[in-house]
Amino acid sequence: MEEAQKATSLSTRLFYWWADRPILQLLVLVLATSLSLIGFIQPSLITNLFSSSEIQQQQKSVASEPGALLESDQPPPDVTPFRVGGGDVTIVVTSHDFFTQESLTAIRTAVDALQDLPQVRSILWIESIPGLNLFGLPESPLPRSDASERQMELGRERTLGNPLAVGQLISSDGKTLLLHLNLDWFFVTSDTACTSDLSETAAAAASTVPGSDLKFQVTGQAPLNLLMRQNHVRDAWRYQLIGYCIMIVSALVLFRGFSAVVIVAVAPALGVFWTMSFLRFFDLEQNPFSDVIVPILVSLVGLTDAVHMMVEIRSQRASGHDVREATRRGVAKVGMACVLTSLTTAIGFASLIWAHHQIVREFGLCCVMGVFCTLVSVLTVLPLGCRSPLGRRLHVGLGKSLVDRQLNRIGPVVAWVLKNDRKVAWIAIGSTAVLVAICSQLTPDEKRFGLLGDSGEAAQGLRHLDDAMGGLEFAYVNITWKRSVEDSQLLKILEDVNDVLAAEPLIGHPLGVRELLAALPGEGEPAERMTLLELLPAELKRAFYTPENRSATVQFRVKDIGIAKYGPVFERIEKSLRELSDKYPDFTLELSGGAIWRWHNIYRIVTDLATSLGTASIIIWLVLTIVYGSIRIGLISIIPNVFPLVATGAMLVIAGQHLEIVTVCVFTICIGIAVDDTIHFLTRFAGERGADVDDRQAIQRAFTGVGSALLMTTIVLVAGMLTAVTADARDARLFGTMGALTLSTALFADIIFLPALLSRFARSKSWGCDT
Known part of the structure; x- marks a missing residue:
């Protein structure tokens, strides 16, 4: 208890107390895991306890809403207006030329075959157009299948001169034709019933006509939504598996010790398990980012804290302390930094909760829950794991990892930075200001089906419609x-x-x-x-x-560009x-229309970005100022945390990219993640500073103490982000690329800019004296 008696910090005493309570840690572990199992198996056991009062409140609000049950003063006439679009499924049919006997026979045969399917309620196509004449007589714009060559040309002119046909149901070049299908969902018993079954039926029917060259692609609302859901489920399992593999492989390479690998990998993995289960209690698991991005981010954030804590515990173990004492000292020394990093990361995520876009709000809430789940898992799994039989060999492999061997090569770089601190500090400030000016040129953008990949049939059909018909959306x-x-x-x-x-x-x-x-x-x-x-x-x-x-x-039609x-x-x-x-x-x-709504509301995303980043930056600065007792240190921390964001934003401008929902998420998330390494560096710097140690010596010692963990966590985080680059969806690829770039530049800023800024501006021995 000698170390605990010397500790004057309340937080240090608190973490010593926690480290000495393995029974309490085990109870927390069992309780959280039990709730998670309920969430995966039957979340209604928990949600039903709170649902009855909410339902009653919703019923009251609906009943009290003015005019909620009133009908319009002027009901529409008893006529169903004709629509040239819509439907549940759109079949895109292409041909070298539709105005031939073979193509017309084939398309009519295909329409008849589709109409015979039980799941097809009705089909809207060119021959569904009402007669566009003064006598209301029915007529088909298309010529008969056995028409002569002259009649075929007259039919072409008639069809392409009909405003209800050209550009609406057939392209102006006569090579693309649309079939809009309304489905009877009672007979849709599988996903293929509203996708491949339709195109295959039409293709099989058309193939019975000799000389036919018709090709069929299924797109439209139902297939596109289904494709997004399938990609979502596929990517969810894929990225979770990749994320877990990266944690294990990275830990193995970085630590070179089996015990440390197992303990460090289990902590964030359990945090992911808790997070994905707890999301089900709040119906947040269907968010497009929840199953794909959240597991990777949560696991990487948890792995960051686990690595820093494990590095310290191993160091204490290698210095001669037994397992119990090494764990106590490691938790006490790094625990507060882990809490601070989780708090600041949660602030970055929580700033998204006030966004106007529902997906962004839910994503922010999911990440906040995930950050706290992983913090609890790290603070319980690591002490318990280190006290277990695995903890006896924690020191094995210390100093032999790839990162440890390369750390000595970076030491001279830090020494050079401290020697030229004035130049480097002003370069940091000036370059950040220039990049901020470049980032101001970012313009907002959003695509309706940005989450779709390029390999799905529905997505390919949509892109073809953009080129041939001017788009699917009106x-x-x-x-x-x-x-x-x-x-x-x-x-x-x-x-x-x-x-x-x-x-x-x-x-x-x-x-x-x-x-x-x-x-x-x-x-x-x-x-x-x-x-x-x-x-x-x-x-x-x-x-x-x-x-x-x-x-x-x-x-008018609008493309999804x-x-x-x-x-x-x-x-x-x-x-x-x-x-x-x-x-x-x-x-x-x-x-x-939907495109107009997105155009008007996309600028809200810019406001959300500025508000969330501004709010998060101010709160993070206040947290660091209060914790470290220095306004000066709080201001110094701004540059290394803002630089990676504006560097990535400048790259977007140079690459001709825009500000989208996915980039908003990346920016807001990375300000929370990037500050983690800064906090660990500053915490170690504060601990090394003393009466007999000047600032430069404290900076060098801080780098020696946390440099290995900084490199480890950045390598793991970048590797995790790069897993998304292999995705089929463009948004996921953009997310991974931006995340990897931001975290890499954050490491650069922490190694080059932060030491120079501390050496140049953190002059007072007592941080609190300049407040």
Whole structure:
């Protein structure tokens, strides 16, 4: 108890107390593991205890919501408007030329075969288009399958001149055709029933026609969501397995001792197990990042603390202390640093909870839970493991690892930095300022299906639609007007809207009342042309025009190429619509649709990034200032923690990348992870500083004490991040690349910049005297 009596720090005494309580550690371990097993097997045993009151509260809120059960004052007419898109599944059919006898026969044969499937309720394709004539007579834009060559060309002109067909259900070059399927989900008994079964059935039917070259790809809402879910499940198991393997292999290479490897690997692995189980109690396991990214991050964060603690315990063991005393000293010496690193990391994650994007909020909450789970696992598994029979050989392999052998080569680098501390310190400050200026050029972006890979059939079909049809998704210009507006004015403004949309090359095939009237025969003034609209079938007219509500709609296609490219387009369109509203004061025009919503709300992500990073940085600075009792040291810690973030951001700018949800997550996460090594360095620096030791000697001793752990943790973290680079999804690859780059530059900043800044600016012997 001699060391405990000398300890004056409350935190040190607390960790000594904890290290001497193996029974309490075992109880915590058993309780957390038991709850985790319940979470994986039947989480309802816990959640049902709290669900009844929540359900009652939700029922009360719904009942008290104004107008929640009221119907619209003006119910829509009893007509189902015709839609040229939608459906549960979209089959993309390609051919060298659809206007041949073989292709027309094959596509009609394929449609009949699909319609015979029990899971297919209805099919919308070109032959579903209502007759676009003044008499309401049914007609098919496509020619008959046995049409002559001249009739085939006339049919081509008729089809590609029909606004409901060209750009909507068939490409303008006549080589891509769409089939929109509505499914009867009662008969969808497997995943393949709404994906490969459909394309294979259509292909088999088309192959019965000699000379047919039709190819079928399945895409649309259901296949795309299914592909995302399949990728999610596949990547979840894949990355967890890779993460566990990296922990074991890295620990084996770094420690060169079986006992240390087992103890260090078990601690973060158990933290991952607890985390993934506890997420089920809060219904957070379905978050796109929960099963893929969270396990890797949680395991690596836990491994960081486990490595630092194990390095200290092994050092104490090698110096001659028995297992019990080495464990006590190691936990007491590193425990507070582990708590601080977990706290600051949790702050970085928690800043995401206030984001506007639900996925980002849930991801932040998952990571906060994971950080605390791994902290508890490290503080229980390591002391228990070291006190077990495995702890007798902890010192085996000490000093023989690859990192230990290379550490002596980095020592002269630190000595050179201290010798040139003035130049290096100002280079650190100046380069960080320059990189901050470059990062300010980052622009926001988001893709609707950014989590999809490039190998899935649904994703390939989506990309083909972007090229051939202008995209799968629709956006809209909504037009409303006052009672006094005449029909002729409506057609004039519709023509102006069409001109605005036609001027944008990324806008695909606008469709509305104006296009329908333009396709009808005859000419005349706008007022006369509007009278022709009454002669069209009701389901066709009301698709874009509802006179009783004084509203009209113009729809257009949008590609899934990112909001960054569409941002300037939407800005120009909105500006033109405002000008039209000024020109026609009785009209109101606005953009709507999923792409428009993402465009407006993507800038919230920028605000979320600035707020989360700013809040996290301020809180981390306050935590370090309070813990170390020095405003100066708190300010010094800013540079090595901000530099890796802005360095990565500058690389994004140089590479032509944008600020996306995945990059927001990386930035916010890395500020929490990057500060960990800084805290361990500062903690050791504070311990080495004394009356008979100057700052430079304290810095060199601190590096000698924690340098091995810094290198170890960075190697493991970078290796873990790089596992995501092998993913099929672009977002996962971007996450891994950015994470590895950020953590590598964080190590550079801790080895080069931090010693120089401490040597140059941390002059006072007592940190508390400058507060």
